[in-house]
Every structure is written in C-alpha cells, then in structure tokens.
C-alpha cells in the first residue's frame with residue numbers, strides 16, 4: 001500500500017471508547033450498583049478491589065488511594081522520608097515522580113536514563129548515593145521493566161528503600177514476579193489512559209510489609225485507625241467506590257488486554273525494522289503502556305503523521321530537570337544528555353484497546369514512507 005493523503009483516516013493516539021463499547025453493560029451495571037447502595041466512600045467495592053488486585057499481583061496488601069501521585073507521596077511518608085532526605089529518581093519521567101518527593105519535603109536527586117532501555121541508569125544511581133539518600137524511585141518507563149533486581153540489590157547494600165513507580169506497569173513483570181512487588185512499596189496509577197484505568201482519578205500502593213500497610217491504610221484516611229482516633233499523620237486520599245467498581249470490572253480483562261497490546265507491539269516491531277524502539281530487558285514482560293520510537297527528525301515525522309490523521313504524543317517533551325517548576329534544584333541543560341536527547345527524538349505511536357492489526361500496519365507504513373522520502 002502506498003501511503004498518501006488520499007488514504008488518510010483517523011487513528012487516534014488513544015481512545016477508551018472501543019473498550020467502553022465492548023463492556024458497556026458490565027460497567028454500567030457496576031456503576032449502578034454503587035448508586036443503588038449509596039455507599040460512595042470506603043465501602044465494599046474498594047475493599048474487594050484491594051483484595052482482588054493483591055491477589056492479581058501476588059502481594060499481601062493493597063491500599064486504594066486517590067491517584068498515583070498521592071500514592072508515591074504516601075509511600076514516602078510511610079517510609080519516614082522527609083525534610084533533609086534525598087530521594088533518587090530519573091530525569092525522564094512524568095513530573096509526578098519528582099513532585100511526590102518534593103511534597104514530603106525531601107530533595108529529588110535526578111539521574112539520567114539508559115540509552116537503550118530508557119530506564120533509570122543504575123551506574124548513575126550508584127554515583128548519586130550519599131549519606132542523605134533515603135530511597136530510590138525507579139520508574140518502569142512506558143510499562144517495561146527497569147533493572148529492578150539490580151536496583152533492589154544496590155538499595156539493600158546501602159540500606160535505602162525502593163519505591164517502584166509502577167504507575168505505567170499494570171501487569172508487567174520481571175522474571176516470574178509482577179512489577180510493583182519488588183520494592184518496599186509499589187505504586188500504581190489508575191488514570192483513565194493507564195492499562196488499568198478508572199473513569200476518573202485513582203491509584204494504589206502495594207506492599208508485603210504489614211507495618212507499612214497499617215501506616216498506608218491510616219495515612220490515606222486522615223491517619224485514622226477508627227473513627228476520630230487519629231494515630232498518625234494522614235490526608236484525604238481515598239479511592240472512591242465508583243472508581244473501584246469500574247476497576248473491578250476492568251481488572252478481570254487486564255491480562256487479556258495486555259496480551260492484545262503485546263501482539264500489536266510485536267507487529268510494530270516487525271514492520272518497523274531499522275527504526276529505533278525501546279529495548280525491553282530479557283526475562284521481562286512489558287504491558288506496552290506506550291510504544292515509543294526515536295527518530296532524529298521527530299518533529300517533521302509527527303507533523304507528517306498528523307497530516308495523515310494519525311495521532312501521536314511525546315513522553316516527555318521536557319525532562320524534569322528542565323521544567324520551570326523544578327528550576328530550584330539547580331540543574332541545567334546538558335546535565336542529563338540521554339534524557340534530553342529522548343525529549344528531542346522520542347515519539348509514542350498509537351496503541352490502545354481495540355486497535356486493529358490493520359491500523360498498526362497503516363501507521364507503520366506511513367512511518368516507513370516518511371523514512372524513505374526524508
């Protein structure tokens with residue numbers, strides 16, 4: 001097939017409408033049941049979702065919270081991280097990873113990412129560990145695994161905590177274990193576009209440690225042990241019942257949906273020979289939250305795809321160290337070359353539930369025809 005403007009059709013970067021069309025009955029029923037019971041906060045749905053998600057992840061405890069960002073912040077709080085402490089994370093992530101560190105009064109120490117996996121660079125982490133380092137937050141970027149085994153080993157050696165930012169990695173795994181269950185605490189986001197997405201904001205923190213669980217359980221609800229008995233510092237960051245009801249429906253299909261994404265991603269890889277894509281670690285499984293390529297003429301490529309009706313996005317156009325809101329950290333241009341290079345060259349291609357093989361072919365051919373003509 002020759003790709004020209006006449007073949008243009010609309011392939012959105014992302015849509016939930018195909019998923020909703022398929023599960024409409026089941027989802028509507030779940031929502032209606034919450035409306036009928038009139039239990040909107042911390043009821044049966046949240047309790048059951050926490051139980052089911054724990055069993056899915058094979059982890060002891062899950063606490064539903066209001067968002068992934070809150071989850072990261074509550075995880076830091078539970079581990080006693082605060083003012084004067086340093087927390088290491090990567091420059092190439094969604095801003096929330098660094099925001100959470102700042103929110104508890106600690107200092108984000110940024111490091112660069114690896115040029116093949118785009119994941120946190122473990123050698124750079126090693127260099128930044130100091131007496132003040134309390135925790136590392138590796139992000140499982142784009143839904144693929146970071147070098148989580150090496151990271152937990154390094155952390156143990158230096159007696160620092162690992163909080164996994166698994167906000168993009170629902171159902172992804174390393175060896176036989178699900179991501180989010182390697183560190184002291186794992187954090188998930190249920191923002192609608194995530195592989196397990198709610199119909200609004202939502203998140204969860206997961207742990208195998210009972211003490212941390214108790215702290216997290218109280219901290220998401222005003223530090224409350226029982227009504228009006230406040231044992232510890234806490235905020236209002238509860239997952240609500242409507243979201244939990246939707247998540248319970250969608251959790252049942254998560255593996256099946258991830259598998260479908262993996263097949264589409266494999267098709268992209270097959271068709272896009274010669275185009276640089278994210279390297280996935282051996283012995284790991286990505287849920288392909290995002291399918292990311294890099295291209296030296298990224299902006300022109302994006303414009304070309306847009307002209308053909310193909311939606312794309314950039315994750316992320318400005319690395320955290322160059323954001324105005326993190327200027328106070330004192331980093332500058334050139335500090336993290338790989339993150340900066342990625343910001344200039346990466347492009348996320350369409351990938352969502354219900355996308356067809358044919359649509360992947362169309363996007364791939366469009367990309368290859370750009371390659372040829374440029």
Ligand SMILES: *Cc1c(COP(=O)(O)O)cnc(C)c1O
Pocket residue numbers: 066067068069070093094096097139165167168188189190191201202203
């Ligand atoms: C989505 C996301 C978050 C934050 O999640 P919210 O639920 O939107 O607060 C944090 N880190 C990463 C890497 C994310 O992709």
